[in-house]
Amino acid sequence: MNRSTSRMLDRVKAVYLFIKEKGTVTTTEIAEEFGTTDRTVQRDLNVLAYNGLVTSPSRGQWTITKKRVKIS
Template sequence: MHTYLQPACKWQESTFIRSGSLKASTDRMLTRIKSMYLYIKKRGNVTTLELVEEFGTTHRTIQRDLNVLEYNNLVESPSRGTWVVTERKTKVS
């Protein structure tokens, strides 16, 4: 005869909490990326350092966010450390 163990409720609660915080951090990231895009669009030409100072986060975080925007063809870097928006039409909500 086999005995099947049920997962403990404690584990399920911690999993729920972790997935909830993951959603919160993802929401923050998406909000920051959207804000960065709008900031670059408004300013026309910005540096990575300017974005670090404006958004109060690390250089690495800004670089990751810019990579997301660049991958989606929303921004480009005409010269090292400088960013502009592309001609791609976007609808920001």
């Protein structure tokens, strides 16, 4: 796996754990926490949503789903 892919996967995992810890968060809160743009966060959230790990109960807000996840 190349470095940029590995870095992206690490960030996606960190975003998931951040949402899990905080409950419901906004895209902007995530961007500020990780020092990235809203667009980068949106791409990460799309990966998580595609895999059924997060959902957006209202526009711009995110929370984790009840899907079980093994984090290593």
